[in-house]
């Protein structure tokens with residue numbers, strides 16, 4: 008155990024220091040910790056995988072050192088010398104003892120590796136879901152993520168919020184994985200290994216994060232043109248913050264919104280009068296499209312377009328006018344409205360808190 | 361060095377066929393059914409595609425050198441990785457290895473040609489036609505209206521990305537038909553090599569005396585026969601889906617995406633061994649000759665290869681650990697995948713045993729084989745990491761995997777292939793490749809290879825998925841990607857040197873003579889290049905190393921075998 012934690016520490020340092028650009032310097036938005044290293048686990052499945060990987064690294068490392076040294080030794084020791092007498096070396100055709108040795112020893116190693124691996128597979132895959140676990144349904148769409156919280160009765164997109172799991176009373180999150188179109192894969196390296204989202208083939212996975220913070224990841228199964236910008240953001244929050252977030256998400260957008268100014272009200276008319284509502288839902292209004300992300304609480308998100316850009320008024324305005332500028336190949340069409348209408352739309356979107 | 365005296369059934373070099381006009385020469389090559397010419401044509405075809413595939417890789421590496429680069433659009437990038445993968449596997453690796461097998465198997469077993477020379481020519485032309493179809497997609501992909509487009513579904517072409525809903529136009533059709541057509545060619549070649557090795561060996565050459573090279577290609581052919589068939593079936597099913605209203609893989613109509621994965625990988629994994637076993641074959645010929653010792657543990661080497669052949673058919677779903685199989689399913693494929701490392705390890709140990717106690721000459725073929733041994737060792741060990749399913753849930757689909765299989769294909773197969781070029785080029789052309797250029801080629805390629813593929817493991821560990829046309833800054837990926845890209849420069853330089861060496865030596869290389877390496881198998885007993893009929897008199901052998909017996913009448917192998 009000691010050795011394991013030491014090794015882990017060393018590895019973390021190596022990967023943090025060795026990484027040519029200091030990780031922190033380049034984060035432009037959101038909380039810190041932009042690491043997506045599989046060697047910095049912060050949740051039970053990722054952690055047991057990390058343990059297994061250290062074990063496998065150790066064994067393969069030893070094999071490498073032994074066989075590698077033998078190779079180097081043979082290559083150097085048995086090179087043809089300048090003083091060679093020109094005679095052929097003694098011909099040896101084989102050795103049954105040696106063959107037996109280098110068959111049996113690897114077989115034993117393989118058995119050990121297999122049993123260790125099988126144990127971890129079982130521990131992760133066959134874990135029972137505790138009754139207080141949070142359940143979220145993740146639906147992969149071409150280039151964005153839909154999150155449904157069935158127990159709380161709301162739908163959101165692209166930014167997954169889960170409560171931190173205290174060791175005394177674990178509250179893991181169990182995810183059902185579905186796909187609306189092509190294959191995707193849910194991969195947040197610090198929380199768990201990846202699991203694919205495959206149409207007609209529901210999958211499950213779970214996370215059990217021990218530390219609050221933002222955990223990044225991205226779609227890891229090629230899913231089409233914008234596979235690269237199908238980013239994942241998981242917010243692990245203290246229970247109280249999470250509950251507050253849930254209450255906010257549960258609210259509808261009220262039909263007559265007090266804080267709406269003139270321009271926003273105009274924007275809402277544009278929104279509800281164009282195709283926006285065929286693809287987007289704003290709960291409590293006529294907009295109930297499901298092709299694109301739910302916009303009910305758009306402004307509660309840090310990013311838009313599955314993490315492709317920070318959620319600023321300028322980016323929003325740019326996005327609705329010309330999604331290609333931010334995410335070429337995304338399935339949100341440019342709507343060809345007047346500049347004034349775009350201003351109004353943007354003003355409306357800004358009220359969706 | 362050259363020992364022209366030692367030629368069993370001697371065949372002096374005949375005047376090459378009567379000089380004709382270039383049209384007659386061309387006609388001669390196009391209509392040839394000679395295994396040597398077809399072998400060379402396979403190799404030439406593959407080299408052309410190697411350069412094309414290399415350019416595609418370079419485009420990707422330029423785009424990925426820095427985050428948020430705008431060198432190519434996502435659409436172009438996705439086409440590049442699809443074409444790169446498809447090209448390198450189906451139109452470089454397969455044909456080049458078939459080419460060497462074609463050229464060498466009949467010579468090594470003392471035959472005058474393959475069993476079915478016309479089938480052989482047909483197979484070659486199918487491969488060439490397949491490659492042409494694949495690249496025609498650049499023009500015809502959109503149905504010939506305006507600009508075309510190449511396929512962008514990845515080289516595994518996972519369903520339902522290939523269904524009409526997600527892949528409009530014809531690019532996927534070209535991809536499918538290209539693989540169908542070249543697949544038929546591969547099956548033809550497999551039948552040919554199987555038949556040739558099983559029934560055309562010269563007198564005295566029992567299966568137990570057949571050179572390892574022929575044995576390994578025999579196993580490879582058996583595998584091709586078995587594993588290309590599911591791929592072909594899947595392609596036909598896909599075409600039925602796309603044009604005849606089938607729903608095999610059409611998930612929107614209740615089809616199954618995972619069944620495509622199974623079809624693809626039951627081909628795809630053994631395919632790795634289809635490619636690597638011929639590379640083993642090169643190494644198994646070159647290492648003994650340059651260590652001046654008989655291959656260590658011949659029967660075990662044969663058994664291990666056959667073992668690999670069988671086990672490799674039962675490991676395919678290790679490519680699918682993340683698709684949500686049951687824990688028992690996953691455990692099964694962990695077990696088989698780890699098991700295959702045993703016979704593979706045995707092979708490495710036997711090569712080591714061959715070198716042990718020898719007098720190793722470090723000519724270019726041997727240094728490439730040494731590179732192979734090291735890199736294949738590492739590739740095998742990262743393979744074990746990926747075989748540990750839970751760890752694979754992290755590594756699968758990341759740059760770690762990309763690094764791993766390039767370690768196999770470039771660090772292993774391509775290094776062995778370069779060794780094979782330096783070793784057999786003299787036989788094929790009658791002239792030696794330049795040793796100095798050869799060493800330059802080796803070192804440049806070694807540096808480039810390690811810059812690119814060693815450092816590529818790291819972004820994978822840091823969470824970088826493959827097949828992304830760009831990435832976010834600040835995840836610790838950028839510096840590594842720059843190094844990876846820089847390695848490409850060295851590799852490209854090395855490959856250009858190699859091509860230059862091929863061309864230059866063809867005209868200016870030192871004459872090779874029959875047996876420049878003082879080797880032991882039958883191909884070195886005939887002239888370089890061999891006459892159309894290979895051997896004036898069919899040879900007769902008594903051991904695995906007929907030329908050793910001839911050179912050492914006092915201590916022949918057949919006394920011990």
Ligand SMILES: [Cu+2]
Nearest residue numbers: 191226230237
């Ligand atoms: Cu995706």
Ligand SMILES: [Cu+2]
Nearest residue numbers: 629632678679
């Ligand atoms: Cu495989």
